[in-house]
Amino acid sequence: MTQPAAARRLEQVQQPVIPVMGELIRQTPGTLSLGQGMVSWGPPEQVRQAVDAALQQGDPGLLDRYGPVAGSEALREALGLWLQREQGLDLSASALLITAGSNMAFNAVVQVLCDPGDELILPVPYYFNHEMAIRLAGGTPVAVEAGVVPDPERLAAAITPRTRAIVTISPNNPSGAVFPREVLAAINRLCAERGLLHISDEAYALFSYGSDPVWSPGSGAGSGSHTITLGSLSKSHGMAGWRIGWAVVPQNLMGDLAKVQDTILIHPPQLNQQAALGALAAGAHWCRGQIQGLAARRQQVLDTLHQPAAPWRLLAQPDGAFYALLQLESSLSSDQAMEQLIRQHRVALVSGSSFGLSGCCLRLSYGMLDAAELSEALERLVAGLWSLSRS
């Protein structure tokens, strides 16, 4: 008897790389991970207090009943103030949708934007879950090699009558690059002129170490009508497991986004929304205090990888997020390099192929390890890279 199979479009969806890497790590005890994109800190104390207070409210209470589809009014209001203050967003033409993490926000947006065959432009390197979500929605991801800091003219050349949006990520996963304001502003203008949406993923909005400040395209006056800004508590507040993210969207899309959210999630979990209120109340200075500690880790990475005549190079100046992107001179594929680094050198990085990169590329994340562990991990990495370069 033949078994019912999954829909054919699932064949086009890449295998999620993080579980693949996780399995290799599990099989190789003692591996140090420069892999998964997470920070080492947990949430501010205000989160525990907000959760305790919510739990004491009695039953049946706030936590037990359905709430507004787009998220509680209190959280949307607090988040609106946060986004205006910290990212300078112009919210006059926008609405806010709270989701279970910003991956879900991106997913809801592409469900709303894509008829079969509609295209979204993803500058390479892209974030793998963006590419996967577009395919799941029946759309077509158009990967464009426009430079690690994308050249707006090369993105413009990829626009077709089916294009719906251009996606940018700054500070960038996987390269750590902070895109200059002029570049983002040019892409945002291009979207306005060509009737497209600019989807700006700002999961790392508070993570920058260089002299270039992080700039939000949604802060341009009037940009809210063609800009979607995505964000999350996962990184800045050490709350990846709490699954709270958001999308700032043009008001006219909100009705259709509510259809998607109502069907999939109904609304974000009440307790987690209370926790999010506590997180925002702690203030951005709390987050910056944590992020400050990563500056030294980043310097450790740069100092160790800066070796004359090394067979690797960084594909961008990693001034933001907590990533660096390496290209290695080697005949190995990215996937082979990831596997060999784990199995033979007990250090894990993420394969560049999942970000749409060709050649032998690896993403390094320095968000999780303390100075001593990072030093050991980098020592293994350098030995591994020299050895892989001879393959």
Ligand SMILES: Cc1ncc(COP(=O)(O)O)c(C=O)c1O
């Ligand atoms: C660019 C980018 N967007 C979104 C996400 C997902 O974040 P969340 O935990 O909010 O779903 C990540 C996580 O690594 C990311 O790197």
